[in-house]
Amino acid sequence: MDFNKMPLLKVLGLAGNNLSGSIPNSLWALENLYSLDLARNQLSGTLPSLSPTSRMDGNKMPPLIRLYLWGNNLSGSIPNSLCAMENLTHLDLSKNQLSGRLPSCLKKLKALEMILLGDNRLRGQITNSFCHFKQLAVLNLHKNGFDKVLPQCLSNLTELVLLDLSDNDFIGGIPPFGRRFHSLAIIDLENNCLTGGIPTQLCQLDSLRFLSLARNNISGSIPLCFNGLLSMVENRVPTDSLWSYPTIIYVMVHAKRTTRLYDKTLHFFHSIDLSANNLNGEIPNELTRLVQLQNLNLSQNNLSGEIPTNIGNLKKLESLDLSNNKISGKIPPSISSVDSLSCLNLSFNNLSGLIPLSSHLRTVDDESVYRGNDGLCGAPLSKVCRGDEQHPNIDGQDGDFQNRGEPNEGNLDILCGPGTGIRNWILGILWCIAFQADLEDILLSSNR
Numbered sequence: 001m002d003f004n005k006m007p008l009l010k011v012l013g014l015a016g017n018n019l020s021g022s023i024p025n026s027l028w029a030l031e032n033l034y035s036l037d038l039a040r041n042q043l044s045g046t047l048p049s050l051s052p053t054s055r056m057d058g059n060k061m062p063p064l065i066r067l068y069l070w071g072n073n074l075s076g077s078i079p080n081s082l083c084a085m086e087n088l089t090h091l092d093l094s095k096n097q098l099s100g101r102l103p104s105c106l107k108k109l110k111a112l113e114m115i116l117l118g119d120n121r122l123r124g125q126i127t128n129s130f131c132h133f134k135q136l137a138v139l140n141l142h143k144n145g146f147d148k149v150l151p152q153c154l155s156n157l158t159e160l161v162l163l164d165l166s167d168n169d170f171i172g173g174i175p176p177f178g179r180r181f182h183s184l185a186i187i188d189l190e191n192n193c194l195t196g197g198i199p200t201q202l203c204q205l206d207s208l209r210f211l212s213l214a215r216n217n218i219s220g221s222i223p224l225c226f227n228g229l230l231s232m233v234e235n236r237v238p239t240d241s242l243w244s245y246p247t248i249i250y251v252m253v254h255a256k257r258t259t260r261l262y263d264k265t266l267h268f269f270h271s272i273d274l275s276a277n278n279l280n281g282e283i284p285n286e287l288t289r290l291v292q293l294q295n296l297n298l299s300q301n302n303l304s305g306e307i308p309t310n311i312g313n314l315k316k317l318e319s320l321d322l323s324n325n326k327i328s329g330k331i332p333p334s335i336s337s338v339d340s341l342s343c344l345n346l347s348f349n350n351l352s353g354l355i356p357l358s359s360h361l362r363t364v365d366d367e368s369v370y371r372g373n374d375g376l377c378g379a380p381l382s383k384v385c386r387g388d389e390q391h392p393n394i395d396g397q398d399g400d401f402q403n404r405g406e407p408n409e410g411n412l413d414i415l416c417g418p419g420t421g422i423r424n425w426i427l428g429i430l431w432c433i434a435f436q437a438d439l440e441d442i443l444l445s446s447n448r
Helices: 025-029 080-084 104-108 128-132 152-156 200-204 224-228 285-289 333-337 412-416 421-447
Strands: 011-013 035-037 066-068 090-092 097-100 114-116 121-125 138-140 145-149 162-164 169-172 186-188 210-212 219-221 251-255 258-262 271-273 278-282 295-297 302-304 319-321 343-345 350-354 375-377
Touching: 080 104, 104 128, 128 152, 186 251, 200 224, 210 251, 224 285, 251 271, 251 295
Parallel strands: 011 035, 035 066, 066 090, 090 114, 097 121, 114 138, 121 145, 138 162, 145 169, 162 186, 186 210, 210 271, 219 278, 271 295, 278 302, 295 319, 319 343, 350 375
Antiparallel strands: 251 258
């Protein structure tokens, strides 16, 4: 295709057309082109490395505003010539095979609102040049080889909606994103080498609905102020227009023992994943106020204490993983009231007592859910509970009252005390005989 014959072309969208080969240099000769979408093709080769004077007329590169090349097989480095496109607001080069370091001249692209470079082979340090993007709403560098310390000036990018730096080699602490970030909804920093504690400033993020710090070296306790994450307390629907771009606003979610992409439904999803760190202390009761949560993963830490008794307040919870910690005490009966809970993992802790029974938890019949808790007993484990154990029911009441306060065969001895079960059985028979005699007298009286 000869683009030299289309000098007035402004918008070119050829996404998902199985195009192959390299990007023709003639594309960059279109001085009116402001939107180029060649995503989801099979384009290969390198990005054109053109200088502003490489064209015959010597003019600058096309005034591109949106450049979408994601989902191809492009290789090589990001050329410096890209920095000449000073009008760019949307830059998506993700899901290619780009390598090398980012050009330092990127700071010239001060109009950028979205940078998506995820799923490539890029490496090196994220320098302070990123801090010049004052309008930046989306920064996605997922699954590359970036390293070194995150620049603290990232906390100046107050227009951020999505920050995905997962699956890299970043070190150092988490930048203190705080109250000024009115729209920050997604933070994914998982699978890095981050250290230090969880900044309490995160509790001030009113719009935060997805937080993953999993698989790092983060230490300390879980902040008590997490109930300040108001989007997880109240049912707030995001209004930012960015949410209408599912190819831009997306994240990989590890939940329900699987990994899948959330995009179109992400604005309905609420999740906290702090797994595989060095967190200690107790699970804050404040977490149970995050009633919009659908996924909570605190596994593979050093958490101790007991499971909050009102964990059942999280009625929308679909996946709960507290495995591989040092949590003790009994499993709260209120957990049985979470009807949406389809994936539960409490294995390898120090839990004890009878596993709660309910119409829902009976469906969680895999003993691996409770494995590694020597003190637990009852179905689905093969370990039988002692006679003094009681069955909690769905409301957290003792099982003795599941039959409206009347004793049943399993708890008669418990109600009456040791050695008195037979005596009460005999008394019950005598009571029935007396009741039948009274009934006969009543019937005789009515026939007179």
